Amino acid sequence: MNCLDGQIVNLISDKNMTIIDMNVSGSSLKTIIIETFDTASFLKIGNQLSVMFKETEVNIAKDFTGKISFQNRLNCSVKSINKGKLLSQITLNFHSHDISAIIATSECDGLELKENDTVLALIKATEIMVAPKC
Amino acid sequence: MIQLSLYKTLKTSDGDLPLDINFQINEGDFIILEGHSGAGKSTLLRLIAGLIKPERGFIKVNDNEWYNSLNNFFLPPQKRKIGFVFQDYSLFPNMTVLQNIEFALKNKKDTAHLKEIIDIMELEMFKNRYPETLSGGQRQRVALARAIVRRPSILLLDEPLSALDSGMRLKLQDFLLIAHRNLNLTTIMVSHDISEIFKMSNKVIRLSKGKIISEGAASNVFTQYYISGKFQFTGDILHIENSDVVNIVSVLIGNNIVKVIATLQESESLQPGDKVVIVSKAFNPLIIKLQKN
Numbered sequence: 001m002n003c004l005d006g007q008i009v010n011l012i013s014d015k016n017m018t019i020i021d022m023n024v025s026g027s028s029l030k031t032i033i034i035e036t037f038d039t040a041s042f043l044k045i046g047n048q049l050s051v052m053f054k055e056t057e058v059n060i061a062k063d064f065t066g067k068i069s070f071q072n073r074l075n076c077s078v079k080s081i082n083k084g085k086l087l088s089q090i091t092l093n094f095h096s097h098d099i100s101a102i103i104a105t106s107e108c109d110g111l112e113l114k115e116n117d118t119v120l121a122l123i124k125a126t127e128i129m130v131a132p133k134c
Numbered sequence: 135m136i137q138l139s140l141y142k143t144l145k146t147s148d149g150d151l152p153l154d155i156n157f158q159i160n161e162g163d164f165i166i167l168e169g170h171s172g173a174g175k176s177t178l179l180r181l182i183a184g185l186i187k188p189e190r191g192f193i194k195v196n197d198n199e200w201y202n203s204l205n206n207f208f209l210p211p212q213k214r215k216i217g218f219v220f221q222d223y224s225l226f227p228n229m230t231v232l233q234n235i236e237f238a239l240k241n242k243k244d245t246a247h248l249k250e251i252i253d254i255m256e257l258e259m260f261k262n263r264y265p266e267t268l269s270g271g272q273r274q275r276v277a278l279a280r281a282i283v284r285r286p287s288i289l290l291l292d293e294p295l296s297a298l299d300s301g302m303r304l305k306l307q308d309f310l311l312i313a314h315r316n317l318n319l320t321t322i323m324v325s326h327d328i329s330e331i332f333k334m335s336n337k338v339i340r341l342s343k344g345k346i347i348s349e350g351a352a353s354n355v356f357t358q359y360y361i362s363g364k365f366q367f368t369g370d371i372l373h374i375e376n377s378d379v380v381n382i383v384s385v386l387i388g389n390n391i392v393k394v395i396a397t398l399q400e401s402e403s404l405q406p407g408d409k410v411v412i413v414s415k416a417f418n419p420l421i422i423k424l425q426k427n
Contacts, residue, residue, distance in 0.1 A: 001400065032417070034364055034416050039351055040351065040353045040354070040360075040362075041350070041353075041354050042354070042360075055397055082379050083379075084378035084379035085378055087378050087380060089380075089397065089398075100397060100399075102395075102397070126417035126418065129361055129362045129363045130361075130362045131360055132357045
C-alpha cells in the first residue's frame with residue numbers, strides 16, 4: 001500500500017461522516033470517512049495522520065485538461081515503470097515521496113509513459129484511509 | 135444509566151490486589167472489558183451480578199439501588215435483572231432448547247417475547263432438541279437466548295465466544311449485535327479480540343491490576359490498531375501466488391477464502407501462516423440483496 005504523512009487542515013462533518021482535508025508535503029489531499037469527532041477524537045485540525053491507499057486505486061493522467069471528479073489530483077513525475085503482460089506498476093515521485101500505481105499495461109502504452117514524464121495521479125477520496133499517528 | 139463504584143480485595147498468586155473501579159454507562163451501551171488475565175474483569179462481572187460481595191461502594195441501575203455499603207444494602211443476585219453468559223454453555227442437559235429458554239422467562243404467558251427471542255437467535259428448528267445434540271455455536275446461541283429472554287437491565291458476557299472457531303465466532307457476534315440493538319440491551323462483555331472490540335463495542339474499558347487504565351471509543355483506546363477502513367477482517371495467509379507484476383494472496387477469514395492483490399514489494403514481508411488484517415473502505419463494496427428460497 002501507499003503510505004504518506006499528512007496533517008489535518010480542515011474538517012467538514014455531517015451526522016456520521018467527515019471529509020478530512022489534509023496537507024501532504026504541501027499538497028492538499030481529501031478523504032471521506034464514516035467517523036466524526038464523537039467517534040474518533042483524533043479528528044482535530046493540526047493532528048498528524050498516516051494516509052493510506054491501494055496501488056490499484058491510483059489512476060494516471062498525462063497532458064490533462066478539462067474537469068474531472070477525482071478529488072485528489074497530485075502532480076508527480078514518473079520514476080520507473082515495470083511492465084507486465086496485463087498490469088504495470090508505475091512508481092511516481094511526489095514531493096520526493098514514492099507513490100506506486102498499478103494500471104493496465106494497455107493504458108500504460110496508450111499514455112506512452114516514460115521515465116521523467118510529468119503526470120497527474122488521480123485518487124478518489126472514497127479510496128483513501130487514515131490512521132492517527134502514534 | 136448504570137453507575138458503580140466498587141472496592142474488593144482480590145486474592146491472587148502475587149498476593150492481595152485491590153480492585154478499585156468507578157464508572158458509569160448509559161442505557162444501550164455495548165461495553166467491552168479488556169485486560170490481561172488477573173486484571174479483575176471476571177470479578178467485576180460477578181460483583182455486578184451479586185455473585186461476589188464487594189467490601190464497599192455502590193451499584194445504581196437507573197433509579198434502583200443494587201448495592202450500597204453506606205446503608206449496608208445488598209440486593210441478592212436472583213433479584214437483580216441480569217443476564218449472564220459464560221464461556222462454557224452451562225445449559226440444563228435434561229431440558230430441551232425451548233425448556234432451557236422458558237426456564238428463564240419471568241412471565242410464562244409472555245409467549246410473544248419468547249418467540250421473538252427464538253426468532254432473533256434462529257433457534258426455531260432446534261427448539262425440541264437437547265443441548266448435547268447441538269454444536270458449540272448453537273449451544274451458545276441457546277445460552278444467549280436464555281440470558282436475554284429475562285429482559286435484563288444488564289447483559290453480562292464473560293468471553294462467551296472465545297471457545298468457538300473463528301467462523302462461528304463472527305456469526306455469533308452478528309446474532310449478539312442484532313439482539314443488543316433490537317432489544318435495546320445494555321451489555322458488558324469481556325473480550326481480548328481486537329477486531330471483535332472494534333466491531334461490537336461503543337466503549338472499551340481497559341483494566342490492569344484491578345484499576346481502569348483507559349476508557350473510551352475503541353478507535354481512541356487502541357489507536358495503534360486503528361485504521362479508518364470499515365471493512366476489516368482478520369485472517370491467516372494460506373498461500374501467495376505470483377501473477378504478472380503483482381502477487382495474489384489467499385487469506386482464510388472464518389470459513390471463507392478471499393483473494394487480495396499485493397505488490398511484490400509488500401509481499402516480501404508476508405508468508406503463509408501469517409495473521410493479517412484485510413482493510414477496505416465502506417464506500418466500495420456492492421450490496422446485493424439475496425432472494426429467499
